[in-house]
Amino acid sequence: MPDLGDPALFEAGGQYDRWRWLREHDPVHRHERGFWSVTRYADVDRVLRDHTCFTSERGTLLNLLGRPDPAAGRQLAATDPPEHDRMRAPLQKVMGMRSAAAYEPALVAAIDELLAPGLDGRPFDLAAAVRELPLALIGPLLGLPRDDRTRLLALVMAASAEDDPDYQIAGGPAATLRRAHRELFAYFLQLVRERARTPGDDLVSLMLSPDGGGMDPGAAVSNCYSLLLGASVTLPNVINSTVYELARNGGYRAWAQRPGLLRSGVEEALRWASPGSHFMRYTTRPVRLSGVEIGAGEPVVAWIGSADRDPAAFPGPDVFDPARTPNRHLAFGSGHHYCIGSHLARTALRRFFEALFAAFADVGLAAEPVRVRSAFLTGFKKLIITGVPRRGV
Template sequence: MRDLADPALFEAGGQHRTWRWLRENDPVHRHDRGFWSVTRYADVDRVLRDHTCFTSERGTLLNLLGRDDPAAGRQLAATDPPEHDRMRAPLRKVMDLRSAAAYEPSVITAITGLLAPGLDGPEFDLAAAVRGLPLALAGPLLGLPDEDRPRLLTLVMAASAEDDPDYQVAGDASGTLRRAHRELFAYFLHLVRERARTPGEDLISLMLSPDGGRMDPGTAVSNCYSLLLGASVTLPNVVSSTVFELARGGYRAWAGRPELLRDGVEEALRWASPGSHFMRHTTRPVRLSGVDLPAGEPVVAWIGSANRDPAVFADPDTFDPARTPNRHLAFGSGHHYCIGSHLARLTLRLFFATLFATFADVEVVGEPVRVRSTFLTGFKKLIISGTPRRGQ
């Protein structure tokens, strides 16, 4: 059995074989590095949902194993209820003040631009192109200046795939993570202060307004960081993983069924599971699948494994855009269910609708390269050749 704490396993695409073995033979597995791996859907769902037994305030990702989480109690992802719900309420209110449909024109324009290189030549790197997809959403949402976006993309990749040498900005994984977090928080603090002086129509201005509950600067910064990082984890990696699979067969079938766009996006989220895990710590002795876990133990809930559990998903290793119901856990579960999930779904629907309208079919050209990360699931290089539709 391969080591799930080794990013090289994910870079090679071997995690599903390991997850399958664990689901069948050792679903609550004690890892040599001192954490428990949970791989079945029911157990993963409970770990994510039951905050009374599994706290998020001692680190939510494997890269924080054995260290205190500096964001504990200050960021949504690293805060338990009831404080989590108090922090979440004003952000939920702010996001509801702006209709998601208001962002559609700018997002479609950006997506069209990202796909344009595929019309100008015989092939292009889709994975590199869609790294800009998160800012197609977060840019207008947060009012981010265009000239800042390349640097933000660099920092976001460093903050989410710090084990990948191509994204490191400080020589090693831990240094990269510290620098990326520091620079992103400093950037958003500057932006929040600027919006406090000169409000606009963006989400940050709403956070600071009476309608948004007048968030303090620290809370606003944390929310900006979480929204950008969440979009950057989800959007490009769902696209690259799904297009890679569709190019093996199935592209035309889904592209020719526009009525399956919504269900197909849910399947893309299940299939890709772009954030492969979340970590929690037991707050008391807990029993999972017949295994007793002491209090204070780190537990890694493998979302990518849960979303391929045959106990919940028929024929789970087949991409089926008509799959329904589809109770995937790509956006988490319980109180920590992704607050921006509706925006991510909208952006993915717009992307695939635009992709299908642009290309009649796609083919992977050359050897794809996956991201080296235990958390981020997707490709950093995916060269494709598209067949333009007539009139393109």
């Protein structure tokens, strides 16, 4: 049987068939490595939502299986309510004080710049281009120097795709993760200290200010890391997965010609890509899922990518339908841990697809794409496409 813990399965795109089989025949599956795989929408939603039975403080990703999570109780993603809610409140307040609309002109300009290489009708690597989009969004919000973007991009990829040889350092995945985490946290600690000495009008300065709740430096660092990683996981991989599917099945024109479907289409893109394929929790007490008893203290991996293809929740789940409503996907999680930056991601995705449809009447695949080797990150690291510029139509 294909192993859902093996990054090579995801690199080959084989996870969808495996998820389909598990949903139908073994929806709560005991893996030989000692974790439970949950693949149906209702069960995944419960695991993510029910913090009384499933804790996030013992590791939230498979790469932490069997090891304590050093971020437990310090990062939003690795902290349970009620402490989670106390940590979240000031950041939510801060983000509400800085409307994404203030940064949209710079974001739109960055998107136009990323698409520019394809405007002459020649093939270009969309995956390489949109890899920079998260920092085009988060950079101005956090006040990150533009010259730091290349270094930060490399560290983010190492932190989210440590099994991929293109991002791995000598010593293997564990060493790659340690180094990426250490350098990212050191970077943001320096940034937080600078903002404490010389405040600006960015989110970091607001986090530290009385108006933003006066976060301590450790909380501010953790929140900066979470925002950067969340954007870097979501934006490029939703775009790449969606454009690949639209180019592959000929559905690009159908969506591009219906601007009224932009919002519903972005929700469908999020469902389709489910860029963070899983999150892990540990049971705090015996629980029952789909008729299967799981004891207390057990690791449970909730496969978001599988839940978002469950036909019990999404009719025709293997068809990309930009008009799909309702669309209660789990790409941003569920419950208390629902992604705090979801509104920023939606804004960026809407702006991107607006610009893409304005620039190209159609797109096609110019080469076989290359997927990321990761059991967490769902997406492509190379996607060569050819656009049909509208000026030539």
